Amino acid sequence: MLRPAVKQNLYSVKIAAIKSGMARASRETKTIRPAARRRPAKPAAERPASRRRRPAGETPYHHGDLHDALLAAAERVLEREGLPGLTLRAVAREAGVSHAAPTHHFGDLTGLLSELAAIGFRRFNEAMAAAGRTETHSLMKALARAKAYVAYAQARPGMYGLMFRTERLDMKRPSLHEAASASFKGLANSAGAGGEAATLSLDQAAVIARNWSLVHGFTVLLLDGRLKDILHRLPAGTTPGQLLDAMLFSAIASRHPAT
Numbered sequence: 001m002l003r004p005a006v007k008q009n010l011y012s013v014k015i016a017a018i019k020s021g022m023a024r025a026s027r028e029t030k031t032i033r034p035a036a037r038r039r040p041a042k043p044a045a046e047r048p049a050s051r052r053r054r055p056a057g058e059t060p061y062h063h064g065d066l067h068d069a070l071l072a073a074a075e076r077v078l079e080r081e082g083l084p085g086l087t088l089r090a091v092a093r094e095a096g097v098s099h100a101a102p103t104h105h106f107g108d109l110t111g112l113l114s115e116l117a118a119i120g121f122r123r124f125n126e127a128m129a130a131a132g133r134t135e136t137h138s139l140m141k142a143l144a145r146a147k148a149y150v151a152y153a154q155a156r157p158g159m160y161g162l163m164f165r166t167e168r169l170d171m172k173r174p175s176l177h178e179a180a181s182a183s184f185k186g187l188a189n190s191a192g193a194g195g196e197a198a199t200l201s202l203d204q205a206a207v208i209a210r211n212w213s214l215v216h217g218f219t220v221l222l223l224d225g226r227l228k229d230i231l232h233r234l235p236a237g238t239t240p241g242q243l244l245d246a247m248l249f250s251a252i253a254s255r256h257p258a259t
Contacts, residue, residue, distance in 0.1 A: 070097075071119060073095035074113075078116070078158040079158040079159065086113070113169055115176070118179040118180075124152050125182050127151070128145040131145050143245060143248060227240065230243070
């Protein structure tokens with residue numbers, strides 16, 4: 001049998017161990033954070049755009065300006081596939097967006113083509129104006145602008161063809177009307193026929209129509225390959241630009257014969 005003193009010591013040790021365990025459990029309980037409450041999910045409309053579920057068939061879009069990106073895509077399709085291949089769906093595919101995006105920005109194909117043609121006319125006019133600034137004599141200015149006219153068409157045949165396909169365009173659209181009018185004034189001024197005037201005399205109109213017909217007709221024949229036979233018969237190395245110069249000088253000489 002254990003002596004009373006030994007029993008008392010064992011009892012004291014047991015009580016101390018129990019108290020120590022209770023104190024430790026109490027401290028651990030205080031340090032444990034309560035479980036976080038689950039927040040209710042936000043409605044889809046309030047979620048950030050990057051986290052919304054994308055409708056089936058919609059292609060992700062990464063450009064900063066969709067309107068301009070669609071026009072750039074349309075121009076690429078036009079120059080690659082021609083006007084028959086330029087559709088709203090083809091533009092959407094080229095831009096990497098949903099097929100509804102071009103309709104949202106331009107309404108229909110006519111709206112898209114009209115905005116694209118407006119860009120073409122602005123560039124066209126800028127190219128001719130820049131060429132004219134390289135010369136000082138009025139005749140040389142006119143020749144420089146005529147060469148720029150042809151060069152633009154050669155560089156962008158699809159765009160050039162679209163600009164003069166009036167049946168496919170809405171000429172009342174403000175952007176296109178403004179750009180086309182500025183281009184006409186540039187042509188008239190280059191002919192020295194007073195393009196800024198609200199009305200024209202018959203002689204002024206004749207000068208504009210003659211010069212425009214000469215350069216435009218030459219351009220269309222060149223783009224269609226109809227001048228190949230003529231160029232083939234000329235001395236080796238003769239360029240289309242030299243042929244154009246000779247044609248224009250011939251027209252000027254016939255208008256101002258030597259006395």
